[in-house]
Amino acid sequence: MNRRSTRLVALGLSAGLAAVALAGCAPSAGDGEGDGVTLTWWHNATSGPLPAVWEEVAAEFEEAHPGVTVEQTGYQNEELQRTLIPNALASGDAPDLFQVWPGGELRDQVENDYLMPLDEAIPDTIESVGATINPWQVDGATYGVPFTFGIEGFWYNMDQFAQAGIDTPPTTLDELIEATGKLREAGFTPIAVGAGDKWPAAHWWYQFALHSCSPETLQAAETDYDFSDDCWVEAGEQLQEFLGTNPFQEGFLGTPAQQGAGSSAGLVANGQASMELMGHWNAGVIGGLTPDQTVPEYLGWFPFPGIEGSAGDPTAALGGGDGFGCSKDAPPECAELLEYIMSEDVQAKFAASGSGIPTVPSATASLEDPNLKAVAEGLAEASFVQLWFDTAFGTTVGNAMNEGIVNLFGGVGSPEDVVTMMQDAAATL
């Protein structure tokens, strides 16, 4: 049945073509040799310098590979991650190259056989990014390659710190609390947090957990959803204690993280708050929210301080990155495009544009933005990088965890409740 209908369509098409040829406006037979491969590529670059970089990359790749068309589209990050890609994968009509989130979501996608293993196609590329590849691997096979990876820290207003009499960025939790006190005294809102979006608030708890739990405990949590260690409850207790010092802005439960002047990033961008705990992308977000659309001169960065006397590694960092992978049925050119995206030239261009921290070490030298350089240094100095917990645990557990933490922020529920909610969610898997 199927074959017959294709033949019919082909017949119809050739009849149509013949008619066109007879009419004398047939296209000149030039690129008949090219096999006419079209690659669709979905990424999360919608603002800042990155869309232009990807557009250029697509054009260059097309030029070097005659007959290949690259259709690249940028979508808003959460939209892409939570709606577009899951739906496209489930409907069997996935884009060829797309943003693949590491950790739990990658494991789900691999389990459903949606992704192409890349180890044989581009071994050198995988080699080139070093240990940052780990979160994109399942059972030793690689399903995505990160083009950027960075860690979280404080983005702060150096001028306000100086006015409040803080000479050096805090290196311990006590110093951080002391600094927020000084900032309050000087009339500033010490810290902005976008608890309305839940995850930015949750990152505070992640940091306390990271600095309270041993690396082995963290590992066990990620693979077996084992949250029995006391350190998970301790993280909540530390957070509660920290919340008691009133470090955040008014009405933080309703504040979004990255959209508009009233968001937590906007508060820092407009000098209404002194610092924000946020990932490596935040310089760009803050820059986009200032009146003149540039990263403010006063913006500085320092890593999350260690916590004295806790089991966690004081130099551990929390981080994450963006990577691309190919869908199961993508043409082989998909891996070639990924290889090109990860080439030193493109990585250097990516770094120079100030869009983020490249994963290929040699490209780090091309970083111009001083804050990104600071983050890259922090990443290099970190003894151990933990992937964002919600990403690492996957959507179901991650979502329940974030909700529990925001409850804690709002004074509803206890540190134990957060762990209970995580365990309950894990039990439904």
Place this chain on the structure above:
Amino acid sequence: MATLLESAGPAVSAGPAPAPPARRRSAARRTRAEIALFVGPALILFLGFVILPVILAAVYSFYNLPQAFQWDDLADPARFVGLENYRRALADPVFMGAVGHNFFILGMSLLIQGPIAIGVALLLNRRMRGRTAFRLLIFVPYVLAEVIAGLSWKLLLQPNGGVNALLEALGLGALQQNWLADPAIALWTMFFILTWKYVGFAILLMLAGLQGVPEELAEAASIDGASWWQVQRYITIPLLGPTIRIWAFLSIIGSLQLFDMVWVTTRGGPLNATQTMATYMVEKGQFGGQPGYGSAIAVILFLISLVIALVYQRFALRRDLAGAVTRGVR
């Protein structure tokens, strides 16, 4: 079958069928073909995009499904959980809170928006200067896209936003609030935004209904010495009854299905203070990676809406809709 044929046999052999019925039969067949032709595409779309999803949601609601699930998952007996998703929803304080919020909005809409709409419509129905301008002003919020209206209010109501700045400028700084960020008042703020948005539509409906109220009755009553208020109370408002009942029906269904405005302004927060059934469904089903649980919520929302709609039609709308909904075109 055989007996049927046998019994049919003699009847046919009794004589040739008269010509007119045959023609009538073919005409009837053609009518049926026409109906099939014209209704067919719409019916297929309706079955495919309305009925099928409803059935699928009901099926999914009995399973514990991963975020990006495949058909195979439905065949996996380990994934079948029976009524567990429903039990979980009914035991979840957040979901029960969301149901409460829906009914809060529903009750408040009827109690507050209705009287406002009727009052304003009665005032605007009189000849007065600038009537058109008033009508336009009241109706503009309804014309505005929900997302745009929601985002505008979100910006105005944030802690350092326009509303608080206005209060400060008016010397009412003490009244400043975290309108959408304080769990204690967020739902009231949400109700205010909804009223601002939808009262114009209610007023428009009431004005349209007032056009159907004969002026002669009011004239006769005032000749008999009835005051303006008495005319409204005993003549106009009772005659406006059908319009009010239809508006209330739309308002009830809208309150139960409330989603867009909440999603763009608070996304159900802070601390689930403005969570509705629909936002909770999307939060869990789409963003929480639990399509099975989300489907169970969708089914509960569907059942609540259906039952309320049927009961309302049966008891409140029976006279207004006699023949229109239940018995087809006459």
